[in-house]
Amino acid sequence: MFKLTRAVVAATAALTLAVAGCSGDSGGGGGASAKKDSSITIFNGATGTIVENWNPFTPTFLQPTNGLIYEPLYWYNFAAQSKPTPMLATGYSWDAAGKVLTVTTREGVTWSDGQPFSARDVAFTFNLIKGNKALNSTGVSLASAQATDDKTVVLTFTKPSFTDEAAVIANTPIVAEHVWSKISDPAKSINPNPVGTGPYKLKTFSAQSYVMEKNANYWQPGKPQIQNVRYIALATADAASAALTAGQVDWMSAFLPGLEQLLKNQKNLTYVNTPALTTSIFTCAGADLGCTGPQTDPAVRQAVYRALNRDQLNKLAGGGFAETASPTMLLPGRDKSWIADPDNLNTPAGPDVAKANQLLDAAGWVKGGDGIRAKGGEKLSLTIQTVTGWSDYISLNDAMTQQLKEIGIELKPTQLSWNEWNNNQVQGKFQLSLDSIGLGASPNPYATYLKYSSRTTEKVGQAAPPSGNYARYQNAKVDAAVDAAAATNDETVQKAQYGIIQTEIVRDLPYIPIYVNSMLTEFSTSHATGWPSNDNKYALPASWKQWDNGIVLTNLQPAK
The missing domain is CATH 3.90.76.10 (Dipeptide-binding Protein; Domain 1)
Structure with missing residues (x-):
């Protein structure tokens, strides 16, 4: 990716x-x-x-x-x-x-x-x-x-x-x-x-690249052995592919279309795939904290979740390398023992357009002559942001635009610089944003569920903490369960609390999972x-x- x-x-x-x-x-x-x-x-x-x-x-x-x-x-x-x-x-x-x-x-x-x-x-x-x-x-x-x-x-x-x-x-x-x-x-x-105290220190910096050099005082004997490490910015996936095959880049993590064929005759190039991050639609969900737009309606978020054709998205944007996600935001394979309800183990592979339409109908969103729904004079139109050059996410947006149109949702993708995209998420100045839910600091799900806690968020316009609750989601049951899980090292008790959290977030979906990206x-x-x-x-x-x-x-x- x-x-x-x-x-x-x-x-x-x-x-x-x-x-x-x-x-x-x-x-x-x-x-x-x-x-x-x-x-x-x-x-x-x-x-x-x-x-x-x-x-x-x-x-x-x-x-x-x-x-x-x-x-x-x-x-x-x-x-x-x-x-x-x-x-x-x-x-x-x-x-x-x-x-x-x-x-x-x-x-x-x-x-x-x-x-x-x-x-x-x-x-x-x-x-x-x-x-x-x-x-x-x-x-x-x-x-x-x-x-x-x-x-x-x-x-x-x-x-x-x-x-x-x-x-x-x-x-x-x-x-x-x-x-x-x-x-x-x-x-x-x-x-x-x-x-x-780390192995490198800053040597030079510019707006296009910067160089780290070996820290001569590093505490690990004989390390590092590479003297200088240069970081560069590139504009597109094509530029990344070209830089890699031309020997201008030694290490990168990118989804490159046709990767195996690309590296086939490159004896010095290799790759590994370690899927671990759940690509998700982040929603600014908390109206009480200043979020505005149709995405603050849980029925809209549920309908989006049901309408996605994830198999198609994997083929079109994931190159077939993506794996199945879970609405609990845990990894279905690795974290199965932490998922309380077997029905919440996996996201649906294909769309359920009938269910999505039913949810929107019941919530009062009515289709207009152009096929797009509206409610109380508000059109069901949502802007989704991603970063310029993130080719797989751009492809996701293109495909999801067509998929959501089937249920009367207008999706309007926008591309921004990484700094602007990131600042929008941190400040809550977005409706939808494509990002990934990362792993916590340990295999315990606690850090993942902190992303749903009201104590790791702020009002729109104020910076939420790094890797915090960018959705501005508030739920008293979730807050209580997070605190209860923190109060014990008994995994049986923790699992019960995580089960409470899972019930709430699967229903509310402030983060809408797509797949576990490559x-x-x-x-x-x-x-x-x-x-x-x-x-x-x-x-x-x-x-x-x-x-x-x-x-x-x-x-x-x-x-x-």
């Missing part, structure tokens, strides 16, 4: 392969040097002008921010289910009530500016988030963070927070106190001179080797994937 996504998903896997030295208490540093002339070029879906932002707490940060520059305490690999991988921490434990989390931090780690890292930086990071609501993307209910010594942090929460574990340990970028304590407005700063990632071995493969998915390989991008780059070696 030709796009940059915000999928907030961490990872774990062949740990000893992926993160050298993670099992010990100290990390070392320096190690073998990267070849001074070794470099690779990455396309991570950026289109148009690149806008600089290295602030890891904002929705519009550039993707290498988390993974290359900043690191979390732990990391999960969703490409191969396993336990969390130690990064800046080497151990953690909860108290019995789930309100106190004690973390042991890694010794021997240095910031990219040469200053030592310690538990005090971790405590500062969490207190910074606690003191700035706009930075709290997961709605974690932190009461305090205290470094009891240089390698121990005690995080205290206002309520039981077992299900926040992954968000805390695996999806929080740790920042330097000596840098961020001097930033007057951490929610708005673009952080132009980022200082992190996650096609292409690699070139011309300049580097050691990429993930179908036999060794040591990280989720998408070039835009935060956290995993750093894992992949630290596992590469210059081609001989």
Whole structure:
């Protein structure tokens, strides 16, 4: 798929392969040097002008921010289910009530500016988030963070927070106190001179490309071995295909029509497919929070869900690589045990036009002479936004325009730059938007269902937190169930609460699932080797994937 996504998903896997030295208490540093002339070029879906932002707490940060520059305490690999991988921490434990989390931090780690890292930086990071609501993307209910010594942090929460574990340990970028304590407005700063613990640091930036260079102070011995990593923007899928086959790009994640044929005679090119993200129609659903338009009517959203011919959409836009989604927004294969009602396991493959028409008729939407429905003088016309150059999503819009016309809905696609598209979602300034529901910070569905919680959204015109509730959806039963799931580490109790959530969201559909999109990632071995493969998915390989991008780059070696 030709796009940059915000999928907030961490990872774990062949740990000893992926993160050298993670099992010990100290990390070392320096190690073998990267070849001074070794470099690779990455396309991570950026289109148009690149806008600089290295602030890891904002929705519009550039993707290498988390993974290359900043690191979390732990990391999960969703490409191969396993336990969390130690990064800046080497151990953690909860108290019995789930309100106190004690973390042991890694010794021997240095910031990219040469200053030592310690538990005090971790405590500062969490207190910074606690003191700035706009930075709290997961709605974690932190009461305090205290470094009891240089390698121990005690995080205290206002309520039981077992299900926040992954968000805390695996999806929080740790920042330097000596840098961020001097930033007057951490929610708005673009952080132009980022200082992190990750394998790379910023070298140069322009509106067309930027270059990251090896962090000589990196804590993993001998890593990274690639000296420079260049990121570029491309305009279209055709441009991406051309750049890949011409050897101008070494790593990209894009849906390319005729991919197997395209790579057939390219001995240095290969690809992997790791479907994990549910392509969905995001709706601005919450009228009470300022959303306007026919999509605020649940009957309209239900009718759209019923009218889609997903088999046709997969053939026309997904290239046949997509897999079946679930209206629960979980993955039917991987997450079957978390789905309470078997009837909600899969989305329908074909359309039910009769049911869709029945829903709209009952809701008072009447077809006019032009075949488009109206109600109370309002035409059932909906604008759907996507990003210029996202070829598969543009194809989806074209096909859905025809499919929805059959039930009297006028769909009006619009293409925007990534920055404008993203800002519209964050601010709630849209009717419909094509995006994907990403995986949470762990295999537990909790993070997915936070996207439906009223505590991770804001009124239209105000920024919702990164990967938050962009639909502006409010439901008291869902809020209560999310909080109840967070209060226990008993999976039986959690499943019961998730079942409540699933009943509500399958009926209300603030996010309308289409399919689990392919996650096609292409690699070139011309300049580097050691990429993930179908036999060794040591990280989720998408070039835009935060956290995993750093894992992949630290596992590469210059081609001989």
